Amino acid sequence: xxxxxxxxxxxxxxxxxxxxxxxxxxxxxxxxxxxxxxxxxxxxxxxxxxxxxxxxxxxxxxxxxxxxxxxxxxxxxxxxxxxxxxxxxxxxxxxxxxxxxxxxxxxxxxxxxxxxxxxxx
Amino acid sequence: xxxxxxxxxxxxxxxxxxxxxxxxxxxxxxxxxxxxxxxxxxxxxxxxxxxxxxxxxxxxxxxxxxxxxxxxxxxxxxxxxxxxxxxxxxxxxxxxxxxxxxxxxxxxxxxxxxxxxxxxxxxxxxxxxxxxxxxxxxxxxxxxxxxxxxxxxxxxxxxxxxxxxxxxxxxxxxxxxxxxxxxxxxxxxxxxxxxxxxxxxxxxxxxxxxxxxxxxxxxxxxxxxxxxxxxxxxxxxxxxxxxxxxxxxxxxxxxxxxxxxxxxxxxxxxxxxxxxxxxxxxxxxxxxxxxxxxxxxxxxxxxxxxxxxxxxxxxxxxxxxxxxxxxxxxxxxxxxxxxxxxxxxxxxxxxxxxxxxxxxxxxxxxxxxxxxxxxxxxxxxxxxxxxxxxxxxxxxxxxxxxxxxxxxxxxxxxxxxxxx
Numbered sequence: 292x293x294x295x296x297x298x299x300x301x302x303x304x305x306x307x308x309x310x311x312x313x314x315x316x317x318x319x320x321x322x323x324x325x326x327x328x329x330x331x332x333x334x335x336x337x338x339x340x341x342x343x344x345x346x347x348x349x350x351x352x353x354x355x356x357x358x359x360x361x362x363x364x365x366x367x368x369x370x371x372x373x374x375x376x377x378x379x380x381x382x383x384x385x386x387x388x389x390x391x392x393x394x395x396x397x398x399x400x401x402x403x404x405x406x407x408x409x410x411x412x
Numbered sequence: 413x414x415x416x417x418x419x420x421x422x423x424x425x426x427x428x429x430x431x432x433x434x435x436x437x438x439x440x441x442x443x444x445x446x447x448x449x450x451x452x453x454x455x456x457x458x459x460x461x462x463x464x465x466x467x468x469x470x471x472x473x474x475x476x477x478x479x480x481x482x483x484x485x486x487x488x489x490x491x492x493x494x495x496x497x498x499x500x501x502x503x504x505x506x507x508x509x510x511x512x513x514x515x516x517x518x519x520x521x522x523x524x525x526x527x528x529x530x531x532x533x534x535x536x537x538x539x540x541x542x543x544x545x546x547x548x549x550x551x552x553x554x555x556x557x558x559x560x561x562x563x564x565x566x567x568x569x570x571x572x573x574x575x576x577x578x579x580x581x582x583x584x585x586x587x588x589x590x591x592x593x594x595x596x597x598x599x600x601x602x603x604x605x606x607x608x609x610x611x612x613x614x615x616x617x618x619x620x621x622x623x624x625x626x627x628x629x630x631x632x633x634x635x636x637x638x639x640x641x642x643x644x645x646x647x648x649x650x651x652x653x654x655x656x657x658x659x660x661x662x663x664x665x666x667x668x669x670x671x672x673x674x675x676x677x678x679x680x681x682x683x684x685x686x687x688x689x690x691x692x693x694x695x696x697x698x699x700x701x702x703x704x705x706x707x708x709x710x711x712x713x714x715x716x717x718x719x720x721x722x723x724x725x726x727x728x729x730x731x732x733x734x735x736x737x738x739x740x741x742x743x744x745x746x747x748x749x750x751x752x753x754x755x756x757x758x759x760x761x762x763x764x765x766x767x768x769x770x771x772x773x774x775x776x777x778x779x780x781x782x783x784x785x786x787x788x789x790x791x792x793x794x795x796x797x798x799x800x801x802x803x804x805x806x807x808x809x810x811x812x813x814x815x816x817x818x819x820x821x822x823x824x825x826x827x828x829x830x831x832x
Contacts, residue, residue, distance in 0.1 A: 297612050302800060304608030341613060344462045344475055345589060346561060353452065355564040358461035358477050367617065374589050388481045406461065407454075407477035408484075 296335050298328045307332040340364035343373050344406070347392060352384030353412035359392055363401040373397060384411045413518045418443040418493075419735040420728070421509055421523035423500050423676065426455020427717050428708025428724040429529035430483035433492050435728030436527070441735050445493045445521065447500055447511055453487070454480035455531055456554070457717065459561045462582050464609075468718035479717060495519075503528075503680040505701050524735035525703045527727050528677055528691065532670040532709040540574075540668060544630045549637030553579045553667035557586070566590055568663025572640050573597045574628050577799070578606040578715070580667025585614035594620045595659050598642050600627045600649055603777070605799045627651065628664065637662055670713045680704060685760065687750075688712040692760040695768045696739065697727035705731045712758050712771065715801050719771065726769075746814060751822030753778060755798065762819065764811040771803050772821055782829035786819040790829050 298305040305328050310318040317336060323329050334340070342364045346356040365373060373396070382392060386409045393403040419441035422433045425448030437444045452458065457465070460476030467473060470482070487494065498513040509521040534552040551559075551567055557579070559565040569592050573580045576599035584594045597615060602625050604611045615622055623642065629651050630641040644655035672690040674682070682691045683700035690711040691699040698705050707727035708720045733739040742763030748770070750757050757772040770785060777797040784790040788810050796802060 297608050297616075299607075299609035299612050302607065303794060341617070342463050342473070346461065346564075348564075354562050356562060358475060358561065360461075360463060360475055360478075370589065370617075374591075388478060406475040407458070407481050 294336065296332045298323060298331050300327045300331050309336055311336070339367040341367050341370060343370060343377075345374060345377050347377050347380040347382060347403075349386065349409060350381060350383050351411050352386070352409045354409065357382060357384075357386055357392075357409050358406045359403050360406050361396060361399075361401045362404050365397075365399050365401055369397060369399065377403070384409050413520055414516050416445070416519065416521045418445045418521060418523050420444045420525045420527060420731045421507075421521055422446045422527045422529055422728070423503070423509070424448065424455065424529035424531055424708075424710070425450070425453040425494065425496075426529065426531050426708065427457055427480065427483065427720045428531065428710070428727075429453075429455070429527070430480070430487055431721040431724035432527040432529055432705075432707055432728035432731070434483065434486055434490070435725040436525075436732040436735075437490050437492055439729040439732030441525075441732035443493070444490075445495065445523075446487070447495045447498050447509070447521075449497065449499045451497050453484045453494065453496075459554070459558045460582075461561045462586075465717050468716065469721060476717075483721075500676055503676045503704070505681050505704075507703050523703075525705065525731040527724075527731050528674075528682075528699070528704065528706040528710050529708050529724060529727075530673045530676060530710045532672045532713055535666070535669040535671060537666060540628075540666065542628055542631060544632065545634060547631065547633035547635060547637045549633070549662050550631065550664045550666070553583045553665045556663075556665050557583055560586055560590060566592060567665075568592060568637075568661070570595060570661045571663035571665060572628070572642075572659050572661045573665045573667060575599065575667035575669075576601075576604045576606055576611075576622060577667045577669070578610050580665065581606045581610040581614040583665055583667065584620050585618065588618045588620065592663070594618070595661055596621045596623050596642075598623045598626045598628060600625065600645055603797075607799075626655075629656065631664065632658070637664055640664055670709065672710045672713065674710060677704075677706070677710070682706075685712075685756065687756040688758065690758075693758065694742075694745070695759050695762040695766060696730035696734075697723065697759070698730065698734070703731075703734050705734075712756065714771075715799070719801065719803065722769070723771070746816075747818045749818050749820045751820040753781075753796075753823035754821050757821045762811065764814060765808050767805060767807050768811065769803055769805045770821060771801055773801055774798055774823055778823060780826065781823050782826055784822050784824050784829055786814055786821070788813055788819075790824075792826065793823075796823060 349357040420436040457476035457480040465479040643651035707724040
């Protein structure tokens with residue numbers, strides 16, 4: 292099977308072509324212009340990851356929402372589950388940037404953290 | 413009316429204003445004031461909750477609020493004054509600022525130097541002349557971003573996004589994550605206007621179609637948007653009859669460009685560049701009016717906030733020098749002009765006695781070319797495209813080799829580059 296991956300490491304955006312074998316192994320990888328592209332495409336094929344940025348409800352703040360992020364990327368396939376989980380959360384103002392909102396979020400070994408200070412309103 | 417005297421007044425508390433104020437204070441200006449119309453600092457970054465900011469400056473992928481917070485924290489550690497919820501009404505060419513807020517009423521601020529850092533605004537439906545009725549459900553992408561990320565409202569359930577700039581792409585992902593369905597992103601150009609990274613992570617990840625060389629030609633619905641009709645366009649961007657398709661949706665987001673917000677600059681009589689819609693500046697970021705400087709998106713629309721911060725620091729430090737009467741008039745001045753495949757260059761004029769970072773955009777995409785600045789310095793570029801700003805720095809040693817009174821920036825073929 293042939294798979295195309297656009298490299299997102301830098302603005303050159305190399306179109307990388309992977310030849311995938313029967314056991315999902317990479318037989319060949321071409322089109323990358325540097326080693327970072329090879330690393331990216333391999334990861335993107337085997338275990339793609341994304342950083343989740345979203346908001347959670349906040350009580351008593353200057354805004355009704357607090358922007359949050361995962362402090363490490365999480366598996367791409369977990370994004371939906373992660374969104375449903377953050378929809379259940381509510382925190383109390385004030386909050387400081389970097390405050391851990393959920394430790395070991397969804398058991399993924401990453402933390403969900405506040406991405407700004409939010410004063411009481 | 414309360415009267416104030418300051419060394420450097422910065423209009424706007426977004427990324428440009430924050431960096432300019434900090435640089436002015438570091439540069440020795442004793443009284444620095446930021447005037448911000450919102451109730452908090454940070455500007456547009458506060459609603460850009462996605463990550464990818466600060467790769468150059470902090471070597472980290474920060475979210476917009478995180479990038480802003482770093483600067484806000486720095487400002488808080490200084491004695492820089494901040495006036496929030498204060499709207500500047502007028503700037504005079506004698507550097508007097510008239511502003512108003514609900515606590516103190518009118519304010520008259522005399523500044524030895526002013527930094528304009530008001531940012532930009534989104535182009536609206538009116539600018540596109542999309543025919544049809546005026547139902548609810550048509551938003552600029554940035555407005556929808558604010559509703560979702562700050563105010564907690566989802567603008568609709570089924571959306572079409574016109575324009576594949578980065579804001580449009582980011583909003584496609586944001587709407588999808590929040591449970592709305594994005595039917596398509598429609599782009600008039602033959603290629604995505606935003607970064608490839610955003611095409612992958614915001615569209616391909618969620619199976620959102622990107623429809624190229626199409627535009628919205630009609631909106632349907634009375635009270636609320638019910639559908640849009642899109643059509644393919646020819647090379648002149650004219651809709652091709654017979655290619656129309658109608659997409660049901662309750663929301664249309666427009667991500668179709670940004671315009672520097674220069675009402676105050678105009679009022680002061682600052683000369684504007686008709687291409688950038690921002691002030692013309694020299695290599696100290698000073699506008700045509702002595703003592704009034706400009707930086708950030710009010711000057712020209714940037715792709716990267718890192719560049720905004722850098723440009724603003726330059727404006728802030730020269731504003732401080734001007735306020736302290738330490739900015740000597742240049743002995744020689746040279747006009748900077750846009751040559752082959754260059755749409756614009758900032759700054760517009762240079763004095764050749766200090767290092768200058770030039771920022772520019774091309775008119776059309778090209779591959780394997782050379783960016784050439786006045787035959788003095790050139791760099792190879794694997795590709796150039798209008799949506800990615802280029803920059804190049806020249807030292808005074810190199811600049812001083814220029815003969816003549818114009819400096820032309822061009823995109824040339826590698827062959828031509830050798831024949832200066």
